[in-house]
Amino acid sequence: MWFLCVFYHRLLDFRKPEVEALAELFGEEDSPLQWRLPEHHHNDTPFHFVQLSSEEIAQNIAKRSILVKGMYELWGEGTCYEELKDSIERFPDSRKLPFLTSDSTFKISVETFGKALTFDEQRERIHSLTYIPFEGKVNLKKPDHNFFLMEMDESEESNGLPPIVQRRIFFGREVGFADRKLLPTFQLKSRTYLGPTAMDAEMAFLMANQAKAASGKLVYDPFVGTGSILVSAARFGAMTMGADIDIRVVRDGRGPDCNVWSNFKQYGLPSPVALLRMDNNVPPWRSGLKEIFDAIICDPPYGVRAGGRKSGGRKILRGTVDPYTVPEDKRTGHIPSTGAYSLVECVHDLLHLAARMLVMKGRLVFFFPVLRDESGSEVKFPEHPCFKLVAVSEQILSSRYSRVLLTMVKVEPYSEKIEEAARLMHLEFRENHLKWLEEGNIHSSVFKPTDSSQIHTEAKTFKDPKPKYRGKYV
Amino acid sequence: MRLITHNMLSCNIKGVTNGFPLKIEAEKVIEKEVDFNPDFLKHMFAKIEWKALVEAARAMGYGELPEDSPDVAVIESADETFLKKLHHALLEIHLEEGALVCPETGRKFPVNKGIPNMLLHEDEV
Numbered sequence: 001m002w003f004l005c006v007f008y009h010r011l012l013d014f015r016k017p018e019v020e021a022l023a024e025l026f027g028e029e030d031s032p033l034q035w036r037l038p039e040h041h042h043n044d045t046p047f048h049f050v051q052l053s054s055e056e057i058a059q060n061i062a063k064r065s066i067l068v069k070g071m072y073e074l075w076g077e078g079t080c081y082e083e084l085k086d087s088i089e090r091f092p093d094s095r096k097l098p099f100l101t102s103d104s105t106f107k108i109s110v111e112t113f114g115k116a117l118t119f120d121e122q123r124e125r126i127h128s129l130t131y132i133p134f135e136g137k138v139n140l141k142k143p144d145h146n147f148f149l150m151e152m153d154e155s156e157e158s159n160g161l162p163p164i165v166q167r168r169i170f171f172g173r174e175v176g177f178a179d180r181k182l183l184p185t186f187q188l189k190s191r192t193y194l195g196p197t198a199m200d201a202e203m204a205f206l207m208a209n210q211a212k213a214a215s216g217k218l219v220y221d222p223f224v225g226t227g228s229i230l231v232s233a234a235r236f237g238a239m240t241m242g243a244d245i246d247i248r249v250v251r252d253g254r255g256p257d258c259n260v261w262s263n264f265k266q267y268g269l270p271s272p273v274a275l276l277r278m279d280n281n282v283p284p285w286r287s288g289l290k291e292i293f294d295a296i297i298c299d300p301p302y303g304v305r306a307g308g309r310k311s312g313g314r315k316i317l318r319g320t321v322d323p324y325t326v327p328e329d330k331r332t333g334h335i336p337s338t339g340a341y342s343l344v345e346c347v348h349d350l351l352h353l354a355a356r357m358l359v360m361k362g363r364l365v366f367f368f369p370v371l372r373d374e375s376g377s378e379v380k381f382p383e384h385p386c387f388k389l390v391a392v393s394e395q396i397l398s399s400r401y402s403r404v405l406l407t408m409v410k411v412e413p414y415s416e417k418i419e420e421a422a423r424l425m426h427l428e429f430r431e432n433h434l435k436w437l438e439e440g441n442i443h444s445s446v447f448k449p450t451d452s453s454q455i456h457t458e459a460k461t462f463k464d465p466k467p468k469y470r471g472k473y474v
Numbered sequence: 475m476r477l478i479t480h481n482m483l484s485c486n487i488k489g490v491t492n493g494f495p496l497k498i499e500a501e502k503v504i505e506k507e508v509d510f511n512p513d514f515l516k517h518m519f520a521k522i523e524w525k526a527l528v529e530a531a532r533a534m535g536y537g538e539l540p541e542d543s544p545d546v547a548v549i550e551s552a553d554e555t556f557l558k559k560l561h562h563a564l565l566e567i568h569l570e571e572g573a574l575v576c577p578e579t580g581r582k583f584p585v586n587k588g589i590p591n592m593l594l595h596e597d598e599v
């Protein structure tokens with residue numbers, strides 16, 4: 001069945017991947033999803049058609065989604081009201097009549113894009129629909145059936161949207177809508193314990209959706225910080241676990257009622273199963289432990305604001321001095337020194353962790369920084385033979401920097417043989433990265449394609465120049 | 475720290491080969507009720523090192539777990555007696571203060587405010 005999927009005009013790159021992840025979560029078997037654009041519409045339009053096998057799936061997706069405004073069963077569309085009428089009349093009675101019966105209540109809302117309508121104009125449009133045999137009573141507060149008339153007029157580039165070349169009108173029955181109340185409730189402003197890199201609520205929910213967080217699953221964040229990503233996973237019913245190298249952040253917070261635990265308690269969510277202090281460069285997992293997490297979601301420590309640290313002093317890591325031996329009587333309170341943790345190493349450790357610790361089909365969802373390149377050169381993302389890259393969503397942070405949310409699915413079990421292939425992939429990745437750094441670029445990630453013979457991903461390119469209406473939240 | 479976590483951790487000091495299971499030195503143990511989630515427990519059961527869990531539970535003062543790992547039929551059965559015990563052992567008993575001790579080197583990893591500190595010293599990596 002085709003549904004009209006209307007999106008919010010936000011985070012454009014994140015919209016379809018969210019629906020795709022949720023479709024899978026709610027049992028859609030048809031994969032990848034089929035999408036279709038209304039005539040003359042640009043990919044960044046709010047209106048998309050998507051094929052789903054049941055109304056129930058469409059409803060579940062809309063309810064759980066952050067960026068879907070509503071899902072509709074389309075009854076008709078056209079470039080003018082005459083065309084709309086013909087189209088609605090052609091829509092089979094068997095699909096219409098069950099929702100028009102005399103014992104039901106209904107409501108028709110008018111929505112416009114690109115221009116505002118007066119109350120009278122709206123009424124006039126609703127009254128033009130008398131050819132639809134509504135038998136039920138109008139109920140504006142709690143109708144059984146919600147109908148929407150959506151009108152998008154020809155316009156110049158406006159509202160941050162690309163120009164609309166032709167007027168388009170849709171009429172449909174709502175089958176599901178999003179719960180945007182989630183966002184004001186969870187917004188960071190309301191959060192007791194915050195840090196400089198806390199993940200904003202909307203993005204954290206999108207990440208949890210990419211990870212298909214749900215009840216009965218265990219979700220891990222190896223760079224947990226204040227826990228904001230896990231809060232969103234817990235809101236969707238998942239059990240959570242987090243680790244961080246910084247003991248002040250993960251254990252102490254700002255006191256007994258202002259710490260990672262309190263961020264969960266505040267919303268009545270179950271506490272994380274565990275919070276640990278550890279270094280993801282040398283994680284203390286027992287040997288033999290594997291396939292325990294259903295998803296790993298994180299915002300790794302790259303860049304200037306929150307560069308990563310790892311165990312071992314700087315000089316030891318460079319191998320110029322023998323390791324300092326901590327005197328016996330000083331061991332208990334000793335604060336180990338740490339060295340810088342490069343992006344390449346951090347990503348390597350993350351992929352390694354995920355390859356080993358994710359269940360099959362488990363998801364790794366993480367941010368990766370990129371430099372926006374005017375010349376449109378290709379960006380190569382980190383790769384691992386256990387993983388298939390399924391979604392790439394860019395959030396533009398400034399005219400030069402973006403971060404990209406990568407969603408990878410574990411498609412191969414971890415083994416020693418895989419480990420060797422992974423090592424080679426990593427070396428290539430590192431070499432490209434270092435070469436690129438030498439050429440004078442700063443922490444970014446434009447890489448040459450590696451040997452594709454051992455790789456699952458169809459090398460996703462990353463070069464469409466973004467139209468100028470794209471900004472941080474678009 | 476709950477016992478599910480204890481069951482996942484080992485001492486990873488460079489050169490240590492038998493860093494699991496860590497011995498528990500309990501100073502303060504607390505219990506907190508947690509929602510019972512059979513699906514989650516079944517998923518975890520398959521990953522648990524049973525002997526380590528039994529010993530750890532005992533060190534925390536809980537002796538109700540059977541010595542030998544029950545087979546899968548017990549997990550799948552309608553009788554939830556066993557799952558309830560597993561639930562209690564894995565999720566409801568917390569080591570609030572104490573330490574995890576490496577069985578090979580005796581290195582203590584402190585547990586403070588419920589959080590194990592597994593960071594290694596610079597001469598241990």
Ligand SMILES: C[S@@+](CC[C@H](N)C(=O)[O-])C[C@H]1O[C@@H](n2cnc3c(N)ncnc32)[C@H](O)[C@@H]1O
Nearest residue numbers: 198199223225226228245246279280301308309
């Ligand atoms: C970008 S922040 C993540 C913030 C988190 N998403 C939040 O909502 O608060 C990265 C975190 O990684 C931690 N970190 C840095 N190096 C690490 C390492 N080697 N192992 C584990 N955590 C590390 C930092 O202490 C920091 O809290």
